[in-house]
Amino acid sequence: MSYYLVQSTDEDILKHAECGGAVTAFFKYLLDKKLVDGVLALKKGEDVYDGLPYLVTDSKELVETCGSLHCAPTMFGKMISKHLKDMNLAVSVKPCDAMSIIELEKRHQIDKDKIYTIGLNCGGTVPPQTAKKMIELFYDVDPRDVIKEEIDKGKFIIELKDGSEKSVKIDELEEEGYGRRSNCQRCELKVPRNADLACGNWGAEKGWTFVEVxxxxxxxxxxxxxxxxxxxxxxPSEKALEIRGKIEKSMINLGKKFQKEHLDEKYPSNEKWNEYWSRCIKCYGCRDVCPICFCKECALGEDYLDKGTIPPDPVMFQGIRLSHMSFSCINCGQCEDVCPVEIPLSKIYHRAQQRIQETTGFVPGIDDTMPFLYK
Incomplete structure (x- = not known):
């Protein structure tokens, strides 16, 4: 692996970029040289809480994708496999995005020769509605006045229309039940070395992007x-490498702390899980949003399941999903995000995947091999 500080040479990109504009510059090069048909990234919708997947085919539009959107916990893997698999693509990826793409590549749902993955260091994402409530409560401002947000140096920072900034420590927000999504709190993969390039501001000089190849x-x-x-x-200087390493190490240690808390010390009891399963309305949202689940004929539609029963038998419904997907779970949290009855699904999947990892050593989205049940 090699390390660089990278800066775009395009003044318009630098004007709109978060730190050096390297990611956008890579995308511009790939589009201009016709090495890809399109770039898949996020752009701001109505406000900073609204991140929209955006397929860019004209490099002049790339500046619309500049900047951070930590309140947009989207996933690109399934989007590519379902709708864009025939295109040559470059895509911006969080670590979990890259994990889903790798698992789909192994299942022949995405052609790895057709895709460039430009990774973004990730300290976590915040649900949009949570972010709005959090900003109103802890920052004492109207969420509609926020024009920019960033997670940096352990703080969630907002910029207002008048140019002023406010920040609160992530620890303080999360102690009160706000801040990052719970699966992001537990995540250990903060630098996406499973992408072609890993980019971010950790250890970077002002106006430059730190890039790991x-x-x-x-x-x-x-x-x-x-x-x-x-x-x-x-x-980069030795000092820059040291700073980046310290930030990554502290984020990993924080993830392990939350794993112990969420998946051990405060893990729901069997009685509590029974209460959660009794809420299920069998909407199939968890199945449909899962970036790894791709079967055309789903076992959850078989005749041995009581099709009219709500809530479904948890052993048959949740148990089947768990047995099919837990070994490949990448802890993206999408299943929990979309659950209309607020079942903490990511906890049980992450815990099961953790146990499998401890037993077999298999890490989904990192290992080149298939999960052991496929062998």
Whole structure:
């Protein structure tokens, strides 16, 4: 692996970019040179709480995707496999996005030769409605006055229309039940080394992006973008590497702390799980949103399930899903996000995957092999 500080040479990109504009510059190079048909990224919708998946085919539109959107916990893997699999694509990915893409590649749902993955360091995402309530309560401002948000140095920072900034420590927000999504709190993969490039501001100088090269494809992309004049490149200092390493280590330790809390110390009792399962209305939202679940004929539609029974038998309904998906769970939290009756699904899947990982060593979205049940 190699490390660089990267800066876009495009003034318009630098004007709109979060830190150096490297990600957008890579996308611009790939589009301009017709190495991809499109770029899949997020752009701001009505406000900072509204992140919209955006397929860019004209590099002039890329500036619309600049900046952070921590209140948009979307996933791109299934979107690509369902609707964009025939395109040559570049895509911006959080670590869990990259994990889902890798698992879908292994299942022949995405062609890895057709895709460039540009990874974004991720400290976690915040549900949009939670963010609005949190800003109103802890920042004492109208959420509609927020024009920009960022997670940096352990704080959730907002910028207001008048140019002022306010920040609150993430720890304080999460102690009160706000802040990042619970699955993000438990996550240990903060630097997406499972992508072609891992980009972020940890350890970066002001106006530059810290880039870690994670694949031969990523190395070739960076060198060619530099050769063609799309980016400036220089080596990071030893101090920058040290700072980045310390931030990553502290985030990993925090994730392990929350794993112990959520999946052990405060894990729901069997009685509580029975109460959760009794809420289920069999909407299939958890199945439909799961980025790894792709079967055309689902076992949950078989005749041995009572089709008119609500709530469904948890052993047959939840048990079947758990037995099919827990070994491949990437802890993206999408199932929990969409559950209309607020069942904490990501906890049981993450705990099951953790036990499987401890037993077999298999890590979904990281290992090149298939899960052991596929062998």
């Amino acid at each position: 994670s694949s031969e494809k990523g190395e070739e992309l960076l060198k060619n973008a530099q050769k063609e004049g799309y980016i400036n490149v220089k080596a």
